[in-house]
Amino acid sequence: DTEVTQTPKHLVMGMTNKKSLKCEQHMGHRAMYWYKQKAKKPPELMFVYSYEKLSINESVPSRFSPECPNSSLLNLHLHALQPEDSALYLCASSQADRAHQPQHFGDGTRLSIL
Amino acid sequence: AQKITQTQPGMFVQEKEAVTLDCTYDTSDPSYGLFWYKQPSSGEMIFLIYQGSYDQQNATEGRYSLNFQKARKSANLVISASQLGDSAMYFCAMRGLPRNQFYFGTGTSLTVIP
Numbered sequence: 001d002t003e004v005t006q007t008p009k010h011l012v013m014g015m016t017n018k019k020s021l022k023c024e025q026h027m028g029h030r031a032m033y034w035y036k037q038k039a040k041k042p043p044e045l046m047f048v049y050s051y052e053k054l055s056i057n058e059s060v061p062s063r064f065s066p067e068c069p070n071s072s073l074l075n076l077h078l079h080a081l082q083p084e085d086s087a088l089y090l091c092a093s094s095q096a097d098r099a100h101q102p103q104h105f106g107d108g109t110r111l112s113i114l
Numbered sequence: 115a116q117k118i119t120q121t122q123p124g125m126f127v128q129e130k131e132a133v134t135l136d137c138t139y140d141t142s143d144p145s146y147g148l149f150w151y152k153q154p155s156s157g158e159m160i161f162l163i164y165q166g167s168y169d170q171q172n173a174t175e176g177r178y179s180l181n182f183q184k185a186r187k188s189a190n191l192v193i194s195a196s197q198l199g200d201s202a203m204y205f206c207a208m209r210g211l212p213r214n215q216f217y218f219g220t221g222t223s224l225t226v227i228p
Binding site for chain 1: 143145146147149151156157158159160161164166167203205207209210212213214215216218219220221223
């Protein structure tokens, strides 16, 4: 069982809808991540939160809006998405500022934009 | 600049045989971590094994071992006694600078043949 929980597992939405992806971890990790992944490709970094503050934004379009309400939760708010945004969205967490600690991933949300 | 290179887009191995997946990296940071992840077709990213830049011995974890050659900047994954369930995408990753960012290779698709 994964220690990072993502909900929902699948999401189908229209281009005008607003939805949110949720991620939760209870490992005490203070770095949390959102990735977008297309089939057979590596994960693409979207956002990094360190100690609940946004530390990296990889020039992600504003239709994706991250939020970190507390040290255990990470949300990704979606609005007016495009068909090319259909992908697997992965959340991950890690101990902060430790070069020798891995990321732990959730199972992902498969997002389809109609 | 931090970079991870995986030069084998696809690999085939006979069941029960060993296979080596290649990974080279580039960094000027003396303190870094190297990680391998497995991603089955179901999508979850599974952490397999880790090697720290200061570790003198190669990491092992069950059937997985990491052939770390620091001078060559390589961190190859060796899977012994391949099983059908090993068929998946495998990603090599590095954690360096900035500390909370991970860099992924392009991945290798491994197919185990019965």
